Amino acid sequence: MKHLRTIVCSTGMMLAASAAFAGNPYEPYAGTTLVINFPTTPHYNAVMKILPEFTKETGINVEVDQLQYLKMRQRQTLELTKDVGDYDLIGYVVFSKADYVYADQLENLAKYFMNPKLADPKYDADDLIDGYVANIGIAGGEKGYLPGKTGSLFGLPFGSETSILGYRKDIFEKHGLSVPKTYDELLELACKIPQLEPGMGGLSSRAASGHHASHAFLLHLAPLGGRIFDDDWNPIMNNEAGIAAATALKKIVDCGPEGAQTFGFAEAGAAFLQGKTAMFLDSTQFAGQVNDPAKSKVVGKVGWAMHPAGVRQASQTGGFGIGIPANAQHKEAAFLLMQWLTSKHADKLIALQGGNPSRFSTHEDAEVNAKFPHMKLFGEALRYADPNWRPIIPVWGKINADLGTTLSKVLTENLDIKEALDGVAKRTRATMEDAGYYIWQ
Amino acid sequence: MNRTLANRLTPYMFLAPAAVILLVALIYPLGYVVYASFLNWNPSQRIGQAEFVGLRNYINLFSDESFRESFFVTIRFSVIVVSLEMFIGVGLAFLLDRNIRGMSALRTLFILPMMISPIVVGLMWRYMYHPTVGVFNRTLKALGFESMPWLLDGDWAFASIIIADVWQWVPFIFILSLAALQTLPQSVMEAARIDGASGWQSILYIKLPLMMPVLIITFLLRLIDSFKVLEVILVLTNGGPGLSTEVMALRISRTATEFRELGVAAAMSNILLLLLLMLTLAMFFYNKITEKRALRQKSEAAEEM
Numbered sequence: 001m002k003h004l005r006t007i008v009c010s011t012g013m014m015l016a017a018s019a020a021f022a023g024n025p026y027e028p029y030a031g032t033t034l035v036i037n038f039p040t041t042p043h044y045n046a047v048m049k050i051l052p053e054f055t056k057e058t059g060i061n062v063e064v065d066q067l068q069y070l071k072m073r074q075r076q077t078l079e080l081t082k083d084v085g086d087y088d089l090i091g092y093v094v095f096s097k098a099d100y101v102y103a104d105q106l107e108n109l110a111k112y113f114m115n116p117k118l119a120d121p122k123y124d125a126d127d128l129i130d131g132y133v134a135n136i137g138i139a140g141g142e143k144g145y146l147p148g149k150t151g152s153l154f155g156l157p158f159g160s161e162t163s164i165l166g167y168r169k170d171i172f173e174k175h176g177l178s179v180p181k182t183y184d185e186l187l188e189l190a191c192k193i194p195q196l197e198p199g200m201g202g203l204s205s206r207a208a209s210g211h212h213a214s215h216a217f218l219l220h221l222a223p224l225g226g227r228i229f230d231d232d233w234n235p236i237m238n239n240e241a242g243i244a245a246a247t248a249l250k251k252i253v254d255c256g257p258e259g260a261q262t263f264g265f266a267e268a269g270a271a272f273l274q275g276k277t278a279m280f281l282d283s284t285q286f287a288g289q290v291n292d293p294a295k296s297k298v299v300g301k302v303g304w305a306m307h308p309a310g311v312r313q314a315s316q317t318g319g320f321g322i323g324i325p326a327n328a329q330h331k332e333a334a335f336l337l338m339q340w341l342t343s344k345h346a347d348k349l350i351a352l353q354g355g356n357p358s359r360f361s362t363h364e365d366a367e368v369n370a371k372f373p374h375m376k377l378f379g380e381a382l383r384y385a386d387p388n389w390r391p392i393i394p395v396w397g398k399i400n401a402d403l404g405t406t407l408s409k410v411l412t413e414n415l416d417i418k419e420a421l422d423g424v425a426k427r428t429r430a431t432m433e434d435a436g437y438y439i440w441q
Numbered sequence: 442m443n444r445t446l447a448n449r450l451t452p453y454m455f456l457a458p459a460a461v462i463l464l465v466a467l468i469y470p471l472g473y474v475v476y477a478s479f480l481n482w483n484p485s486q487r488i489g490q491a492e493f494v495g496l497r498n499y500i501n502l503f504s505d506e507s508f509r510e511s512f513f514v515t516i517r518f519s520v521i522v523v524s525l526e527m528f529i530g531v532g533l534a535f536l537l538d539r540n541i542r543g544m545s546a547l548r549t550l551f552i553l554p555m556m557i558s559p560i561v562v563g564l565m566w567r568y569m570y571h572p573t574v575g576v577f578n579r580t581l582k583a584l585g586f587e588s589m590p591w592l593l594d595g596d597w598a599f600a601s602i603i604i605a606d607v608w609q610w611v612p613f614i615f616i617l618s619l620a621a622l623q624t625l626p627q628s629v630m631e632a633a634r635i636d637g638a639s640g641w642q643s644i645l646y647i648k649l650p651l652m653m654p655v656l657i658i659t660f661l662l663r664l665i666d667s668f669k670v671l672e673v674i675l676v677l678t679n680g681g682p683g684l685s686t687e688v689m690a691l692r693i694s695r696t697a698t699e700f701r702e703l704g705v706a707a708a709m710s711n712i713l714l715l716l717l718l719m720l721t722l723a724m725f726f727y728n729k730i731t732e733k734r735a736l737r738q739k740s741e742a743a744e745e746m
Contacts, residue, residue: 397701
């Protein structure tokens with residue numbers, strides 16, 4: 001009798017379990033512990049606050065290993081070459097896409113989005129920001145690193161960013177200046193402000209030797225009509241547009257705050273927050289800090305505008321994405337987490353905590369805009385986010401460093417711009433030749 | 442027969458553990474770096490997957506302008522820094538080789554810079570060199586002078602890293618020279634004084650020659666160290682502006698992490714290693730020659746007597 005009752009009971013439980021299975025896609029993975037690796041950027045700090053929500057909703061536990069992004073990259077490089085990895089989901093910096101995909105270390109996401117038990121039909125991938133998906137998620141299409149007929153998806157944008165112009169409303173009003181919409185206006189203002197407000201720089205820009213100088217140059221290169229390579233991988237950063245971009249950078253740095261020649265991202269931001277410059281042109285990631293009285297002396301005084309247009313409207317794309325390592329141990333549960341984190345629901349939660357949303361709808365959300373009034377404009381700016389503002393190829397690190405150190409010579413030692421860029425083009429050609437890019441020509 | 446064999450083998454058996462440790466701890470890693478320098482190896486690959494390219498990394502390096510520039514930056518940096526440090530360190534030792542009250546406290550104070558972690562030294566100097574809020578430029582401005590472009594200009598940045606390195610490493614030379622000075626035989630000093638040697642004469646002809654073995658070792662240690670300097674410069678300038686302060690160690694680190702070319706980084710390390718090895722050998726032979734000459738002079742002097 002007792003025996004029979006046990007059987008009835010357990011059958012009942014099994015029925016209940018299968019009923020739950022039908023209604024809850026997370027059920028089979030409840031109790032799993034995912035180990036994930038994230039950078040320590042403001043976006044991911046915001047994500048940390050909403051992760052408990054995921055565990056509450058799904059029963060899947062998440063353990064996070066958060067590292068400074070360069071350290072994170074080094075750790076991942078080692079981690080991904082192991083047979084069995086420790087990480088189930090990683091946040092990767094955009095230029096890692098080339099390295100990881102090329103070394104076959106990131107999961108192709110097609111098989112997960114095809115799986116009816118895993119893919120959420122209400123996910124609405126169309127709402128994801130095109131420029132970010134193209135820049136961070138897709139590989140194998142045009143030029144190898146862009147979308148195209150042969151491309152496929154390896155990651156989703158998460159904590160991505162574009163460039164935006166911040167300006168001091170009070171200074172602009174005081175002198176009756178209008179917010180620059182074009183590069184000509186921007187450059188004129190950059191040097192006019194130090195005359196109007198002695199001791200104040202025009203525009204805060206990065207300029208330090210290496211990555212920073214290169215980034216600042218690229219920021220102007222795309223709007224001014226330039227590119228690093230033409231369609232046949234010939235270096236063209238030394239054409240007219242390239243020279244215009246370098247000239248613009250030099251002008252901005254010369255009219256910038258004192259010591260601007262050695263500014264990195266942090267210093268350029270700090271100069272703006274300390275009220276030492278009237279404008280700031282860089283990543284949206286920075287926006288969360290301007291109204292924080294602990295960090296900023298310009299609370300309530302900052303307005304935002306689109307990255308000014310040159311011959312085209314083009315802002316940068318960068319930041320981070322998330323992907324599943326090929327050697328992960330809990331890939332399906334990791335996909336569920338990835339899908340949840342980039343869903344409309346979580347995207348909004350993260351935005352409300354100060355993160356960078358990855359969806360158009362979040363940028364237009366009333367609640368998000370009530371808390372961060374600049375969000376709508378950022379959403380508008382994202383329509384012009386240019387996924388091809390810099391190449392994402394394995395040898396880019398080397399070219400980037402050379403470009404950055406050479407530009408630093410232009411900024412600090414008055415090296416002739418044409419001569420400098422010609423040198424970079426020559427060395428870039430050699431690097432590309434070595435890497436086999438001209439073998440078909 | 443067996444016994445003689447065992448006897449003959451005994452010393453080797455005693456040596457074996459040391460030899461094994463030497464092999465594992467020294468030869469294996471060295472061999473690994475040498476092997477890696479023949480590969481086209483990026484960090485996303487395991488060493489086994491890397492392509493063997495023979496001497497290509499070395500050949501490319503010799504035609505690489507940036508590498509050449511950083512090679513000469515390193516040499517210039519080391520020569521200037523070590524000469525300055527030897528001069529100031531030994532000079533300080535002569536000045537402080539006397540019985541002053543509170544000498545031991547002073548000595549501790551003098552070697553403080555050496556004890557600070559290089560990253561902290563870099564950060565500290567970076568703030569002091571800051572163009573607007575740094576103590577140097579603020580002082581200059583307060584005194585009515587123009588501010589200096591400490592880290593903003595190639596030559597100034599090079600001078601700035603030299604100042605920081607000299608500040609940190611003079612104490613090392615000072616403390617070793619002082620120790621050498623204090624162990625010099627008093628009888629020789631007394632003899633010199635009785636013979637009427639002036640202060641300078643006793644320094645030049647008695648103390649310095651007697652300290653020479655210690656000074657040479659100190660010089661060598663500093664020279665090797667200065668070729669490998671990384672952290673302070675990394676924090677202070679990260680090699681910039683341009684490549685004006687990009688020493689070899691920094692170039693190697695960037696090649697491995699930023700350019701992701703482990704093979705090239707290994708080749709650079711080997712070139713640096715060869716250079717240091719050559720310097721050390723040169724120093725060793727110089728030492729041998731001077732020792733021999735001293736011995737000969739001594740025996741000649743003895744014969745004359």
